[in-house]
Amino acid sequence: MSSSHQFQTTAVVTGAGRGFGSAIAAALIDQGHQVVGVARTAGAVADVHRRLGAAFVPVAADATDAETARTLIEQHQPMVLVLNAGATPAIGPVHEQSWESFSRNWQVDTQHAFHWIRAGLRHPLAPGSLVVAISSGAALGGSPLSGGYSGAKAMIRFLAGYAAEESRRAELGIRFATVLPQLTPATDLGAAAVEAYALRQGIDATTFAAALEPLLTPAIVGAEIARLCRDTDNQDEHRVYQLTGHGLHALA
Secondary structure: OOHHHHOOEEEEEEOOOOHHHHHHHHHHHHOOEEEEEEEOOHHHHHHHHHHHOOOEEEEEOOOOOHHHHHHHHHHHOOOEEEEOOOOOOOOEOHHHOOHHHHOHHHHHHHHHHHHHHHHHHHOOOOOOOEEEEEOOOHHHHOOOOEOOHHHHHHHHHHHHHHHHHHHHHHOOOOEEEEEEEOOOOOOHHHHHHHHHHHHHHOOOHHHHHHOOOOOOOHHHHHHHHHHHHHOOOOOOOEEEEEEEOOEEEEOO
């Protein structure tokens, strides 16, 4: 018997090997989901598996691969799909970027969201399922030291909106949520950005981070995404949320 039969529902989380992704996986498991965690690095998802136990199914795969998205959705039929995978952006002003570094997050973050959302619509996910697309607060305010990062993250929000409209037109009953986390030094990606922006302003990283308090932590992200997944009363086809140390805040 497949281990998935031991759980009422299955969630798939991309980028589950560290940071926000592993915290989201842990919170969803606490909520009763089996979690299929996808990450490029086998050692990273193996470590998460050792920590979370049998409820976490590790999959070492490239989340930007369309076939991976299609296969895992067909195999596991998730009711929750959390699109969290992304690349660490190259840090530097636009004139010091190459096109390859500038477009890195389009090639990873946006491409992965496109393939998984497309697979979820085409195969499709079950009525009542929820797709949570992790974007960034940079999608609202920009990120002048992160190449195309903010644009790539803004496109993820648009993709979720487009998909919600297609779900409505085809009467699929799939819900979508886009979450825009605040910059935080609590992850490797965020810490590098905080250092860079502090240096640009001529202050130390601690002083810069103080303006972001209360800091957003992976534990808060996990708890808030799990809470969002419990909110079955909200049947909006697409909602957008900012996520700070205070929690989720729905945008108009």
